[in-house]
Amino acid sequence: MTVFDDLVGQDRSVDVLRQAATAGAEVLAGGPGTGMTHAWLFTGPPGSGRTEAAQAFAAALLCHSGGCGHCELCHQVAVGSHPDVETVRPQGLSYGVKETRELVLRAAGAPTLGRWRVILFEDAQRATEAAANALLKAIEEPPPRTVWLLCAPSPDDMMITIRSRCRVVTLRTPSTEAVAHVLATRDDVPPELAAFAARAAQGNVSRARRLALDAEVRRRRESVLSLPRGLTSLGACVEAAERLVKTSAEDAEEATTRLNETETAELRKIYGEGSSGKGLNKGLVRGGAGAVKELEDRQKSRATRVRRDSLDSALLDLASFYRDVLAVQLGAVVELPTEDRRADLDALAVVSTPEDSLRRIDAIMLCRERLEANVNPQMALESMTISLWKPRL
Template sequence: MTVFDDLVGQDQAIAVLSRAAAAAGEVVAGGRGAGMTHAWLFTGPPGSGREDAARAFAAALLCPDGGCGHCDQCHQVLIGSHPDLESVRPEGLSYSVKQTRELILRAAGAPTQGRWRVILFEDADRATESAANALLKAIEEPPPRTVWLLCAPAPDDMMITIRSRCRLVNLTTPGTEAVAHVLATRHSVPWETARFAARAAQGHIGRARALALDEGVRARREAVLSIPRSLTGVGECVSAAERLVKTAEEEAAAATTALNESETSELRKLYGEGSSGKGLNRGLVRGGAGALKELEDRQKSRATRIKRDSLDAALLELVSFYRDVLAMQFAAAGVELANDDLRFDLDQLAKSSTPEETLRRIDAIMQCRERLAANVNPQMAVEAMMLALRP
């Protein structure tokens, strides 16, 4: 049992990281530690486990036994409470240069327990250009015993100067059987349900887990995949777009409302609102209004990110549906259908349209994703897509 056991279908990456962890142990003992470097870039498609691999590697670096998986050091890393691990996950649309500089200052400290100071930067591709330049300088001149673990979907998502200074660990999409095995053995999911979830999630481990364990997630998937057969006219296209955008807004509100209230309340207390006593008033002290405005901006950015991620997940579900239609139109032998449970709908659409029309619809969905990423009004972008999907 090691910290790497939870990485599904990543044997090659595990071998690289295990050797590096052993080399890191040699460095701590005063040796050369060939194979260990101060900056790593973890890449791979959504659901491949980039952050899980980086966190497992962090545990292996901080564990005296190279990531045994059962000591206090490993446990603290895996739950995010280890004093020598700085874990960063951008919540908004981007990660600013101010936030990056604050992170670099925190990274400059020496490890408290004598091994390594590890900075795990999830979604590092969200760093702005100025933030990436600041990050580059920190990676070029790292403090002793500081290790940067950056995560991004693909190497090209990072500045070439940052890529060239990092050792690349590329993760792949795990197979259906491997993901189903994890769901069945670790979460006691019945095999048929596990295999359905793994197939529908197309190797995305987190998505597969949610589909297997959460009835609400399965219901939302069914609602999205019912869209193609509902687009019988312009009015139906507009209604479908409204439902999709409204669902994304509701998910963003559900995920942020309570957190926003808590953050705002804590900040107001920090700046003295409600305090009493000599020299104090019950309003915010100087600087409080500016800090409150900055917090509100971050909260809006976070809500926008969650809404955009929710819409993007729905669009990817639609892409998988039309990809299956295309596979049936070409009678591609041996191609596993992600939505095999909807084979009747797939077959009906495959027979009533041409491969060229299916490709056009897939292009329309991908164009909608690009428009949303470019901050086009979601309702307008999704409506245009729905009209393009109409038979």
């Protein structure tokens, strides 16, 4: 088993990365290393495994056997403890220029173990314009042993000057059968549940795994997909919108509260709160209050991002539902991700038209755009649910 074995349905991309890792070893030995470059851009739809592919490539570059998957170096990369691999995960709404400049300085250092220094940048499209410009300079003039691995949904999400300097690896959406096989063989998920999760996740491996292993995730999906049936009045539309907002807020609180408390406590400890001894006091030393305020701002941004991601996941489930309604109306012979709601699909297909279904899908996509543009979530969702109830208003 190698580091590339977990990349589901990505055989072509794996071949490219294997060849590049071999070329990287040639560079280290003083050879030409044709096929190896210092900047890579991993693109693909959500759940296709952009980060996993980049991490596997990092391990292959650092492993003396090209990513064997069982040596200490491969293990260190997998668990995030390798000294020459830095993974950047933007947790807020964006990644700023100050953080990027600090990252560029760290990337300029020589590798600790003498092979490569790898910077794995998840969701690189979240870099602000100023941050992207700072990143561009580092990619244009990289140190000889530094490799940048950027991840983004599409090449178009990155500045053209950045993507033109990167080798692009495009990942595809894995088939339902491939995802179900992985769940059944590697996670010991019962075949029937694995098939359901793979179909519902539409090729998103990480979401399929959450659906298969977490009953609460399945319950929340069920709650979202039952929403169309309950949109019978203006009041019901407002209540449904409020319910979605509340659920996303609960998700954010659950995901961030404990982490926020830990981060704040550690920062206060660093700045001397509660210390004793001559010259010390129980309050924060100079500069501590500003650092805490900066941390709180980052935490608020992270919570907003989690809320948005939770809402976006719900909206994508709704879009899948109405797309399946449209498929039923048109008699299309295709796999239905929401097949488990077949009774609701058939009922809505009978009382509405394909044009209604298209309008409803458009309303969901418009809501996603509004949320990304910082429109008040309650207002955006109320507008959407009313359009789902009465698509021809």
